[in-house]
Amino acid sequence: MARLRHYQRLEQMYSASPAAMENPSVAVSYGRAELRGDAAPDAHPRLAAGMPHQQLLTDVASLAAASIEKEHVVSAEQFQVEVVDGEYRGPLVASAEILFVQPPRSVVRAVLRSPDGEVVAHGTGVFHPTSVDLPDDLPIDLDEVDSADEGGASPSNSRREESSDRSAPRPAAFMPVHPTPFGPLCLN
Numbered sequence: 001m002a003r004l005r006h007y008q009r010l011e012q013m014y015s016a017s018p019a020a021m022e023n024p025s026v027a028v029s030y031g032r033a034e035l036r037g038d039a040a041p042d043a044h045p046r047l048a049a050g051m052p053h054q055q056l057l058t059d060v061a062s063l064a065a066a067s068i069e070k071e072h073v074v075s076a077e078q079f080q081v082e083v084v085d086g087e088y089r090g091p092l093v094a095s096a097e098i099l100f101v102q103p104p105r106s107v108v109r110a111v112l113r114s115p116d117g118e119v120v121a122h123g124t125g126v127f128h129p130t131s132v133d134l135p136d137d138l139p140i141d142l143d144e145v146d147s148a149d150e151g152g153a154s155p156s157n158s159r160r161e162e163s164s165d166r167s168a169p170r171p172a173a174f175m176p177v178h179p180t181p182f183g184p185l186c187l188n
Contacts, residue, residue: 006067006070007028007029007067009134009135010026010028010033010063010066010067011026011027011028013134013135014026014035014059014063024036024037025037026063028063028064028066028067029067030067030068031064031067031068031097031098032064032067032095032096032097032098033060033061033063033064033067033095033096034060034093034094034095034096035056035059035060035063035092035093035094035095036091036092036093036094037056037091037092037094038090038091038092053081053083053086053112053120053121054079054081054083054121054123056092056094056112057079057081057094057096057110057111057112057121057122057123058076058079058110058123058125059094060094060095060096060110061076061079061096061108061109061110061123061125061127062074062076062127063096064096064097064098064108064110065098065106065108065127067098068098068101068106069106069129070134071129071133071134072129072130072131072132072133072134073129073130073132073133073134074106074127074128074129074130075127075128075129075130076125076126076127077105077125077126077127077128078125078126079123079124079125079126080123080124080125081121081122081123082121082122082123083120083121084119084120084121084122085118085119085120085121086121088114088120090114090115091114091115092112092113092114092115092120093112093113093114093115094110094111094112094113095110095111095113096108096109096110096111097109099124100177101176101177102176102177102179103176104128104129105126105127105128106126106127106128107124107125107126108124108125108126108127109122109123109124110122110123110124110125
């Protein structure tokens, strides 16, 4: 239940932030995140000025990295983007997953696709937790969280289902690696 609350908190924080697209569909699970929205310049003023592909990729990659960091805000140490179709404007699906974790850093891959599956842009970045604490839990009704755990719909899930008719992405399979005096220790 605590993990579900953390993912819902991330989804609510992104949806309420000024950085969010108009009416975004946000889904977060362990090591993965997905955003659905419209990157047309008139859909959101922030996307019209600058590099919308990079911003959407950074947003979704940050959500994926934040899914495993429950106490602090994450920040990009570096993020490289390759834009395949820089002229594309319209509906987009941005997805990200953690590839590798070596605490405190996470390596995240993000892909931006058109609704028909064509890759518009992709990127890879390294994220680490900052010293800034995440805000306290947003008000979430525990009865609704319990019903979501039992297969019911939470407010966040019902918004997600209304806009995309899907559930959260499946958890990512990645390997945490810890350096030791005897060499790297891989935990599965």
